[in-house]
Amino acid sequence: MRHSFRRDMIIGAIAVTALVLLPLVWPNKAFIDFTIRGASFALFATSLNLLVGYGGMVSFGHGMFFGLGAYSFGLLMQRTGMSIPAAFALTIVVTAAVALAVGAICVRLKEIYFAFLTLAFQMFLYSLVILWVPLTGGDQGLRGGIPRPSFLGIDLADQRQLYIASCVLLVGGLILMHHIVESPFGYTLRMIRDNATRAAFLGVEVFRIKLVAFVLAGIFGGIGGVIMSLFVSGAYPEFANWTMSGEAVFIVMLGGISTFFGPVVGTVILLLLNDVVTRFTEYYGLTLGAIILLFALGLRRGLTDFLLDYWRRSPWVLAAAKRGR
Amino acid sequence: MLTIERLSKSFDGIAAISDVTLEFPTGSLTAVIGPNGAGKTTLFNLISGAFKADAGRVMLDGIDLVGLARAEIVRCGIARAFQVASIFPSFTVEETLNAAVQAHRGRAAVLDRRFPLAECCERAHEVMDMLGLAKEADTLSARLSHGDQKLLDVALALVLQPRVLLLDEPTAGMGPDERWQMIERVYRLWEREKMTVVFIEHDMDIVFKIANSIRVLCYGRVLAEGTPDQIRGNADVIAAYLGTEDGANP
Ligand SMILES: Nc1ncnc2c1ncn2[C@@H]1O[C@H](COP(=O)(O)OP(=O)(O)O)[C@@H](O)[C@H]1O
Ligand SMILES: [Mg+2]
Numbered sequence: 007m008r009h010s011f012r013r014d015m016i017i018g019a020i021a022v023t024a025l026v027l028l029p030l031v032w033p034n035k036a037f038i039d040f041t042i043r044g045a046s047f048a049l050f051a052t053s054l055n056l057l058v059g060y061g062g063m064v065s066f067g068h069g070m071f072f073g074l075g076a077y078s079f080g081l082l083m084q085r086t087g088m089s090i091p092a093a094f095a096l097t098i099v100v101t102a103a104v105a106l107a108v109g110a111i112c113v114r115l116k117e118i119y120f121a122f123l124t125l126a127f128q129m130f131l132y133s134l135v136i137l138w139v140p141l142t143g144g145d146q147g148l149r150g151g152i153p154r155p156s157f158l159g160i161d162l163a164d165q166r167q168l169y170i171a172s173c174v175l176l177v178g179g180l181i182l183m184h185h186i187v188e189s190p191f192g193y194t195l196r197m198i199r200d201n202a203t204r205a206a207f208l209g210v211e212v213f214r215i216k217l218v219a220f221v222l223a224g225i226f227g228g229i230g231g232v233i234m235s236l237f238v239s240g241a242y243p244e245f246a247n248w249t250m251s252g253e254a255v256f257i258v259m260l261g262g263i264s265t266f267f268g269p270v271v272g273t274v275i276l277l278l279l280n281d282v283v284t285r286f287t288e289y290y291g292l293t294l295g296a297i298i299l300l301f302a303l304g305l306r307r308g309l310t311d312f313l314l315d316y317w318r319r320s321p322w323v324l325a326a327a328k329r330g331r
Numbered sequence: 332m333l334t335i336e337r338l339s340k341s342f343d344g345i346a347a348i349s350d351v352t353l354e355f356p357t358g359s360l361t362a363v364i365g366p367n368g369a370g371k372t373t374l375f376n377l378i379s380g381a382f383k384a385d386a387g388r389v390m391l392d393g394i395d396l397v398g399l400a401r402a403e404i405v406r407c408g409i410a411r412a413f414q415v416a417s418i419f420p421s422f423t424v425e426e427t428l429n430a431a432v433q434a435h436r437g438r439a440a441v442l443d444r445r446f447p448l449a450e451c452c453e454r455a456h457e458v459m460d461m462l463g464l465a466k467e468a469d470t471l472s473a474r475l476s477h478g479d480q481k482l483l484d485v486a487l488a489l490v491l492q493p494r495v496l497l498l499d500e501p502t503a504g505m506g507p508d509e510r511w512q513m514i515e516r517v518y519r520l521w522e523r524e525k526m527t528v529v530f531i532e533h534d535m536d537i538v539f540k541i542a543n544s545i546r547v548l549c550y551g552r553v554l555a556e557g558t559p560d561q562i563r564g565n566a567d568v569i570a571a572y573l574g575t576e577d578g579a580n581p
Contacts, residue, residue, distance in 0.1 A: 011445065190441040190448055193422075193430045200419040207379075207411075208434040208487065209402055215440060 014184055018177045025173040029166065038169045040281070042237045044273055045176035050230030051257040051269035052183055056223045058255075059263035060187050061216060062199030063113065067124030068254050070108070070131045071224040073246025074101050075231025077135065080148045080241040089157050097232055098225055105224025106217070113216040125248060132246045147242035152235060162236055172233050179226055184266055186222060195219055227254075256294075260301055262308025271310050332357050333378070333409075333495050333527060338387030340377055347373040349551045351387070355495070355529055360521050362538040363531045365548035366571075371531045372414055374548070375497045379411045380404040391495065408494035412487070414503060414531075416480040420473035424464055424483060427472055428455035431490040458486050461523075462516055478509040482516070489520075496520075498530040502537065510534065514541060539563065 029038060050072050057063040078100045082093040112123045135142045143149055154163040162168045186192055194215050197205040202212050235241045244250065253276070261272020283293045305312040333355040340348045348370045355361050363371050376382040378389050380401040389396040396404050419427050429447035432454045433439055441448065447455075459465045462482045467475060472483060481501055488496055501517060502510040518541050521528045532538050538545060538559070545562045547554040555565045562568055 185445075186442065188445050190430075190433050190438055190444060190446045193426065193446045194434060194439040196421060197419055197430055197434070200421055201417060204413075204417045204419070204487065205434065207401060207405065208431050208490065209405060209437070210434045210439050218440065 011181075011185055014181045018181045022173055022177050025177075026170055029169065035165075038165060039237075040277060042165075042169055042172045042233065044277055045172040046230045046233035046237065047253075047257065047277065048176060048230075048270045048273040049179045049233070050227050051254045051261070051273055052180065052266075053223045053226035053230065054254045055258050055263055055266075055269045056183060056186065056195075056219060056226070058258055059268070060192060060199065061195045061219045063216065063220070064117065064121050064255075065112075065124040065223075066121045066248070066251055066255070067126070067128030068223070068227055069248060069250030069252075070124075070128040070246060071101050071105065071227035072231040072234070072250050072254075073131060073135065073241075073243075074104055075228030076235035076241040076245045077142060077148065077231075078228075079232040080152050080235045081141070083152045083154070084148060084150070087153070090154065090162060091157055094232060097228060101224050101228030102221050105221040109217045109220030109224070113220055114213060125251070128246070128248055128251055132243065132248070135243050135246045142241075142243075145243055148235075148240045151239045152241075154236065154239070168236055172237075175229060175233060179229055180270070183222075183226060187266060191215070191218070256298060259298065259308055262311035262314070264307075265310040265314055268308050268310040272308060275309065332390075332392060333529075334388075334390045335374075335378070336388045336390065338374075338377060338389065339385045340373060340382060341385060346551050348377065348384075351548075351551070351553055353546055353553060353556070355527055357392075357494075357527055358525055360518070360528045360541065360543050361530070362542035362545045363529060363548060364533070364535075364538055364545060365554070369548040370551040371548055372499055373551075375411055375499050375531070378404075378497060379409060405491050405493075408492075409497065410488035410491040410493035410495070411497035412481070412484040412499060412501065414499040416477075416484040418472045418480055418483050418487070420471070422472050423469050424459065424472060424475070424479075425455065425468040427483060428458055428486060428490060431455075431487050432458075435490050435492075454490070458489050461489060461520060462486050476509075478505050478513060481505070481513065485517070493526060495527045495529070498528065500531050500533065502532065502534060510537065517541075 054068045057065050075097055079093055079097040082088060082096055108127050112120055115123055136144055160167055162171055194210055198212055198215060206212050257272035257276050258269050260275050262268035284290050287293055335351055335353045338348055338351045365371055377384050380399060384397050391407055429451055432451040433448055438448060464482055464486060467479055502513050514537050544558055546556045547568050549571050554571060555562060555568045
């Protein structure tokens, strides 16, 4: 089989090993911080791409799951004193439940209505975070730090160990999402994106498939939020704001929607831009906007979409395809 | 037997199908003809459950299909191909059929395995072979020739193992050679699979050559029905339809 799960696991194990060993030969605090943030954003953006790229469902409210993941994990740790794995598991249950309720209302809607309604739900969550001060700390966020007690000898208060945990979560999450898009379910999702009417005629239960996709995307988006709350040892309203969704949409646009790794590439581009641009200019938004325009008007698609197309059209590949015939 | 009894459907007060009664005997190969706007596609939409009839019944072997969901009608054994090929542009031909077989067998939501499911491949290949699509197995559907896209659309209908196959203008937009190739495939399919085939067609040469009976629709009503010979000699049909442009598309 083209993409076996075993092959993904082997590649994943190699990637994790390489990431874990890298700081030993190149100890660089900035790189470690960059990678932890990258893991958070890459999971978040890839989960959005499950909806956008594979399901044809453009959500403008995906940030709600990032915020929900960060807040529910942070609150559980601050208020209940449970262990990190337990809070992590419970956070997944919470995001899945919310995604199920929101999805049940949203996924029946077409294109722009779906986009707007997801955005509306995101705004609702944001307002809740701002207004419910006793629980969320309002616009101050969850302050005072998130306790990160050791478990199984792992201490996530230590930045190096958090780095390793983030790498494992990133690679594990990507393997699972890759499995999802390569499963029969993943191909059914593509059928719905391409031609929902025909899919329905063939016996696909369109609503149910879309809803499951929405819940799965919500869960992985929430895990991105958990990593971020561990990283900053807190949770802040901007995690739940619409700008978070906007950032994920940017990443997906930058990286491309037609390859699985597009959003990962997009994450690296956006974070690098973030760091570089803010160092040289105070017109961050303006510069970023110009770069997005460049992609939109120049390449007319994300970077990996462009490269894939370029590769497919290259003389060498065309010749190989002809020989294969 | 597929029977249609006093079926009516109007859009914004304009009747597209009015009081149509028709029979399609089991195992027949029937052509539905009529000028553009006669209501032929609407008739298929009503039979397949894409639209709900205003009045009347659609009976398949004694079961009334009106009011059933599309999926239930498919389960009863009715499948259709579309006037404009309705396919999955980003799928290869083989992927399309694998995914379709998987959906038809209720495995569309399987999450713990990889696509394609081994148990679906055999049937997918069988359908590709039936229509001569095997040589295009790895071609992206969007890049297929127009004729092959229409064939793929028919293949998608065949995946559903229908007893009644509805083909909406299977040769629309094709050149003369491609047309006859398509029609030959449909004819062989009908012979081999022994299903009821109903097809909409504008090319009278094709209709008179292969259909064993013909239904003529005009302004949403049945103008005439019978064997090719009866239709050829029918004064109403000649006046309303065959008289124009040597019987070609009016
Ligand atoms: N979905 C629809 N909405 C409104 N009017 C329709 C619709 N479908 C068909 N019609 C009308 O019904 C009539 C019959 O159309 P159709 O069945 O497509 O004809 P044919 O397939 O015989 O060319 C036409 O007047 C057409 O405009
Ligand atoms: Mg028509």
